[in-house]
Amino acid sequence: MPLIKKGAEANLFLEKFPERMYPADVDKVLVKERISKKYRDKELDRKLRDSRTSLEAKLISEAKKAGVPTPIIYQVDRDKMCLVMEYVEGKVVKEILEGLDSPSRKDLCKTIGKQIARLHDFGIVHGDLTTSNMIKTLGGSIYFIDFGLGEYNSSTEARGIDIHLLHRTLKSSHFQVANEAFQAVVNGYKEEFRKKADEVIRRVKEVESRGRYIAKEERK
Structure with missing residues (x-):
């Protein structure tokens, strides 16, 4: 799973869709994994990453309702604190x-x-x-x-x-x-x-x- 972007809050990986979920016409997906902050209390860190991961998924989906193109969210993985979403070509x-x-x-x-x-x-x-x-x-x-x-x-x-x-x-x-x-x-x-x-x-x-x-x- 190649890393395509490293950020302060999350890392982005490119992955084949069948490897992440199930066979489909979609070839690739983007996996956004929210990074753990070592300086934070472990329980607080988990709660923050969980809430931000869930909120981001909701905002992306709600933005579509507002008429703004955003990637399709395929999966919200709250154990690994990551989002599996559409890879937008462009x-x-x-x-x-x-x-x-x-x-x-x-x-x-x-x-x-x-x-x-x-x-x-x-x-x-x-x-x-x-x-x-x-x-x-x-x-x-x-x-x-x-x-x-x-x-x-x-x-x-x-x-x-x-x-x-x-x-x-x-x-x-x-x-x-x-x-x-x-x-x-x-x-x-x-x-x-x-x-x-x-x-x-x-x-x-x-x-x-x-x-x-x-x-x-x-x-x-």
């Missing part, structure tokens, strides 16, 4: 954003903005909106992945921070097209979220004016 947005022509980039980012609005309208914040956590499929759909830091939260603050994180990613990783890309995201967000979007966008500006943002995993 290109990570981080790798293609700057290579697109301007109209295509605007269309893609507008779609991203609309999908963020759908999540927020459904009471979900992603928690880690970066271009590394978005995949464009051959069919043109934009899949949101990695809801490991997500939560149910309808507050303006949480929504503002969600969008701020994406803005920060655009400025740091895609600085040459950041302004154009973010404006398209905002346009899509406003179009989908309508009047409720204005308060959130104002909060984004407030968050950015505060200076350093403290990531969720660093908060006490």
